[in-house]
Amino acid sequence: MTLHNSIPVDLSTTLGNAWFPSPIFTASGCASSGKELAQFFPLKDIGAVVTKSVMTKPRHGRPTPRMAETPSGMLNSIGLQGPGIDAFLTNDVPWLLEQKARVIVSIAGETIEEYSTLARKLRSTPGISAVEVNISCPNVENRGMVFASNLDHSRRVIDGVRKTIGGELPIIAKLTPDVTDITEIATGVVDAGADALALINTVLGMVINIDTMRPHLGGKTGGLSGPAIRPVAVRAIYQVHAALPKVPILGMGGVSSGRDALELILAGASGVSVGTASFGDPTAVISIQNELRALLAARGFATLSQAVGFAHRELSLGGEK
Amino acid sequence: MVGTIMASINKNAAQQHAVLLSNKRVGAYHQIILNVGDVVKSCRPGNFVAIRVGGPSSKMILRRAFAISRTSESSQYGGTMELIVAPHGSGSSWLCSQVEGAEIDIIAPLGTSFGIPTEPISALLIGGGYGSAPLFGLADVLKNRGCKVDMLLGASNGSKIYAPMEGKRSVNSLKIFTEDGSMGETGRVTSQLVDIVRDREVDVIYSCGPMAMLSAITELVKDLDVIHQCAVEESMACGIGICMTCVLPVEAEDGTVSMVRSCIDGPVMDGSNVRWELVGSVPEVQQ
Numbered sequence: 072m073t074l075h076n077s078i079p080v081d082l083s084t085t086l087g088n089a090w091f092p093s094p095i096f097t098a099s100g101c102a103s104s105g106k107e108l109a110q111f112f113p114l115k116d117i118g119a120v121v122t123k124s125v126m127t128k129p130r131h132g133r134p135t136p137r138m139a140e141t142p143s144g145m146l147n148s149i150g151l152q153g154p155g156i157d158a159f160l161t162n163d164v165p166w167l168l169e170q171k172a173r174v175i176v177s178i179a180g181e182t183i184e185e186y187s188t189l190a191r192k193l194r195s196t197p198g199i200s201a202v203e204v205n206i207s208c209p210n211v212e213n214r215g216m217v218f219a220s221n222l223d224h225s226r227r228v229i230d231g232v233r234k235t236i237g238g239e240l241p242i243i244a245k246l247t248p249d250v251t252d253i254t255e256i257a258t259g260v261v262d263a264g265a266d267a268l269a270l271i272n273t274v275l276g277m278v279i280n281i282d283t284m285r286p287h288l289g290g291k292t293g294g295l296s297g298p299a300i301r302p303v304a305v306r307a308i309y310q311v312h313a314a315l316p317k318v319p320i321l322g323m324g325g326v327s328s329g330r331d332a333l334e335l336i337l338a339g340a341s342g343v344s345v346g347t348a349s350f351g352d353p354t355a356v357i358s359i360q361n362e363l364r365a366l367l368a369a370r371g372f373a374t375l376s377q378a379v380g381f382a383h384r385e386l387s388l389g390g391e392k
Numbered sequence: 393m394v395g396t397i398m399a400s401i402n403k404n405a406a407q408q409h410a411v412l413l414s415n416k417r418v419g420a421y422h423q424i425i426l427n428v429g430d431v432v433k434s435c436r437p438g439n440f441v442a443i444r445v446g447g448p449s450s451k452m453i454l455r456r457a458f459a460i461s462r463t464s465e466s467s468q469y470g471g472t473m474e475l476i477v478a479p480h481g482s483g484s485s486w487l488c489s490q491v492e493g494a495e496i497d498i499i500a501p502l503g504t505s506f507g508i509p510t511e512p513i514s515a516l517l518i519g520g521g522y523g524s525a526p527l528f529g530l531a532d533v534l535k536n537r538g539c540k541v542d543m544l545l546g547a548s549n550g551s552k553i554y555a556p557m558e559g560k561r562s563v564n565s566l567k568i569f570t571e572d573g574s575m576g577e578t579g580r581v582t583s584q585l586v587d588i589v590r591d592r593e594v595d596v597i598y599s600c601g602p603m604a605m606l607s608a609i610t611e612l613v614k615d616l617d618v619i620h621q622c623a624v625e626e627s628m629a630c631g632i633g634i635c636m637t638c639v640l641p642v643e644a645e646d647g648t649v650s651m652v653r654s655c656i657d658g659p660v661m662d663g664s665n666v667r668w669e670l671v672g673s674v675p676e677v678q679q
Contacts, residue, residue, distance in 0.1 A: 101634060101635070103636070106633075110403065111405075111407070138638075140454050140629075149635075152639070350453070350629045
């Protein structure tokens with residue numbers, strides 16, 4: 072054991088005015104509403120549970136097949152299946168709060184008005200830490216409805232949520248990397264009232280079955296996740312942190328070890344969500360958290376915040392304590 | 393008569409590294425025995441196991457789900473679990489290439505189990521190809537309860553019928569069907585189903601196999617007084633209920649149809665509740 076490993080590391084982090092004891096969260100759409108993973112670890116032991124993006128009404132999602140494994144990744148085409156906001160707020164949020172989990176509620180809408188409706192419901196829900204506004208799900212019926220590939224639409228969604236929800240609850244805008252310049256969208260949603268940014272949603276992809284010679288997924292296209300997209304996430308986080316150094320970033324994209332989480336943090340993430348890795352290992356979130364703590368200690372970081380964005384520092388300035 | 397299908401989210405599931413005790417090739421399949429210890433106490437026929445494949449540097453990131461064929465508590469190794477695996481894809485081929493002593497990362501038991509009757513009923517077990525795996529352990533349990541157990545196994549050809557001798561030991565009768573006639577009778581496993589159910593006064597059908605077979609059984613017996621419990625095989629990314637990929641359209645008592653996860657609300661389901669005709673599409677939203 073090196074000397075550094077004995078130094079306690081303060082892993083706590085903040086997104087807007089929300090405080091979390093650890094930067095390691097679940098990722099929206101990869102942990103349902105927490106009940107399934109609770110068999111494997113206490114949900115209060117991680118930074119936060121980010122719940123699956125919920126819409127105003129119950130929704131069946133897309134037809135099967137919904138999944139295709141790809142090299143070091145997978146495509147999913149779920150299409151925001153869910154219970155609708157009312158059932159979610161009645162059944163899932165109280166249960167999560169009973170577990171003493173910190174809860175970030177992810178919302179998704181088909182229209183700008185739907186996001187505002189969802190925000191209105193959340194405004195009167197006590198106990199939640201933040202709201203993730205998912206404006207980048209690639210699996211809605213109309214590809215043109217991905218708000219986050221359009222600057223004006225992105226701004227209007229966030230503006231509507233901000234006005235409805237008031238100034239208390241932090242807004243995290245979840246963006247897609249499938250744009251020409253992600254810093255432009257990021258700047259736009261921050262101007263419109265986002266407190267933090269979630270980077271990145273899945274990357275749009277397709278698999279064709281060479282036996283049927285047709286697209287494999289029922290929804291034809293799907294979102295690519297897993298280690299295959301991690302460099303895309305690191306790049307997006309790095310670019311956005313460089314452009315907006317004061318805006319906290321919740322990073323995600325293929326993180327499956329503490330080493331991967333540290334990479335996103337060095338690029339500029341203040342928190343890291345673990346998604347697809349939980350499919351292969353239900354306790355991935357816990358092991359990543361433990362590995363991250365050891366890696367930070369081994370590099371002499373006493374706090375997580377010292378490591379956030381460290382990759383942007385000039386080499387000659389390195390080693391600052 | 394038949395206990396309700398248990399649905400609780402991953403209540404007994406545990407992750408462990410299980411030592412592979414044996415791996416024998418049986419026709420087109422591999423019979424794999426894992427030492428799983430006390431986990432066998434909570435395994436029921438119909439449950440499945442999710443296995444990490446490919447080793448630590450693999451590009452395969454998702455677990456593979458396999459039906460638990462049998463469990464045993466009395467062997468010299470403690471609790472053991474038997475799997476019947478066909479080396480179809482890269483994940484199952486990896487598992488079939490593992491040798492004695494290998495440590496296999498498993499999560500088990502997962503999913504619902506077959507309802508076991510409290511009375512000595514007449515049961516008909518129907519397996520399609522690879523899907524016969526969980527029926528052998530089920531047959532043992534039913535026989536121990538004094539049930540009459542008949543089994544029908546079907547496949548495209550004889551090499552895809554898993555261990556017919558094995559099947560015979562735990563059942564009153566075994567009938568084999570192959571589409572090419574290379575073993576047993578020529579035809580599909582469902583070809584004489586209605587007559588068999590009537591003649592043998594079958595109370596419960598337990599089935600496992602391809603979706604088309606499960607759907608055909610449901611249709612054939614819909615007007616008969618018989619319960620049909622089937623174990624579905626839908627591709628899964630996680631096996632523990634968080635990925636939402638393995639969904640099937642299932643009708644609830646109030647008539648509403650929803651997309652339910654075959655990993656936690658299955659794999660064992662009541663065949664008459666599954667809206668087989670909607671598989672591959674999406675039901676209308678009912679408000």
